Structure formats: structure tokens, C-alpha cells
Amino acid sequence: QELRDLARGIHPAVLTDRGLDAALSSVASRCLVPVKVSVDLPARPAEAIEGIAYFTVSELLQNVSKHAGARSASVEVWRSGPRLLIRVSDDGRGGARMSGGTGTGMAGLAERLRAVDGVFTVDSPEGEGTVVSAELPWRERGLA
Template structure:
């Protein structure tokens, strides 16, 4: 049940919040710039379709289709393409991790990029994913104003707790004035379940 709650928060709920914000902006532009408003509504229509697909996937108890079908690189690139700032994604994994680890990595990056979009004031961001012998490492960086904290809101704290529950690690560096760097570590398990 808690996994479903987390997946809803990190996936469809976050997408729907962005959708509501986008539609609000489109509403404001209807009279002054109808073409821009129409483009925003068209983009929102696509976001609704993606949210519906995520909800269907969740209802079936599986990961997002792009993650299941194409892996972490494609899934994170898809998430990054929806961020409000340009995001460079680099995934250097010689093989796919276990589905559970891959899912946690996906939802961690999704939440962090939502925070970049909503709170950072950044102009650019990056996501790097790689593995050591025993760990999957994720680093999300943005050039925003910094000041993020584990004490402000539930998002960052929830991520730290989620990673801790699977023997992971969450390190937030966000001095006032920026930049912000989040490093997340997960235990490496391959598709057969073997540890690194």
C-alpha cells in the first residue's frame, strides 16, 4: 500500500499538478495569445494521456511502460523531457538493474526533477546514473538558487526515508545561492536478483 502511495505521489499526481499549472497558464493566455494557449492545451492533452497510462500501469502493479520496455535511460530521458528546464541525462549502466531497484531509481529522479521544475529557479540541470561494484548511484544537479532542505516539505524527506528503507543513501547539498546536488545510492542487484 505504501508503495502505491509513493508511486502515485511521484508519478501521476506530480504529472497532474503540472497539468493543472499548465492549464492555468493556458487559461490566462486565451484572450491575449490564442495560438500559445492552443499549444498549451495540446501539450496538456498529451500529459493527460501520459497520466492515464501511468495510472493504468500502477493499477496493474507494474512500472511505467517506458521503464519496463526500454529501461532506465529511456525512462529518465522521458521524465527529463517534461522538466521545465533543459536536463542532460547520462546513464552508464552495462546492464539493467533488478526491476525493484530500477523502479526506485526512476521514481527518485522523477521526484527530484519535479522539485527542480517547481522550486529551484534553475536554468539547467543534469542527471547522471552509474554503478560501482555494489551500488547504483544517481546524481541530480541543478544551477538554481539552492536552499533545499530535508526539513522543508515531505518530498525530499520522503525520498531519504524510501532510500533508507532499502539500504540506500540520500545526500542533499544545497547551499543558499546554489547549486543543488542530490546524490542517491541504492544497493546493486541485477535482473537475477544477485547483488553486485
């Protein structure tokens, strides 16, 4: 339901009220494997960027739960200059690919990020876990 609401432009209350750290911690608590969450942001980004970051991490953690066969995962979010950086990693079986139809899976996430001048990469060697990195443009809250 949260993902459907987000797709309609309705942010989860915890994201709206308390920001990415609390919202991502909430998503992580529902993952089937333990997830360490680290959010280090000097301020909250623009609502649209915050929503995209939330949606991206939510979908990636769903992938960890469904496909990775992992024992643990981590989410890191930080700002570097004009970019919001995201890294989601797990110690699962690896082998994640960008394949899939337009708008679906990892390819769909990459497409959505590119639409806002973002970057999305997947490093997932067989048997060695997965690291997904994403970059979004940093936009100040209230200005974008």
C-alpha cells in the same frame, strides 16, 4: 499519473520496455528546464531497484521544475561496485532542505531509500544550486 502508477507497482511502459536511460530521458523532456541525462550501466538492475531509481529522479526533477529557479539540470546514473549511484544537480537558487513531514519531500525520498539500504544526501547552499546524491544496492535483474 505515472507517479501514482509507480506507487501501485505499475512501472511506466518506457521503463519496463527500454530501461532507465529511455525512461529518465522521457521524464527529463517534461521538466521545465533543459536536463542533460547520462546513464552508464553495464546491465539493467533488478526491477525493484530500477523502479526506485526512476521514482527518485522523477520526484527530484519535479522539484527542480517547481522550486529551483534553475536554468539547467543534469541527471547522472552509474554503477560502482555493488551500488547504483544517482546524482541530480541544478544551477538554481539552492536552499533545498531535508525538512518536511514523514513521507514528504526530500525527507520522504531519504526514508524510501533507507528502507532498501540506500543513502540520500542533499548539498544545496543558498544561491549555489543543488546536488542530490543517492545510492541504491545493485541487485542483478531476475535475482532480487
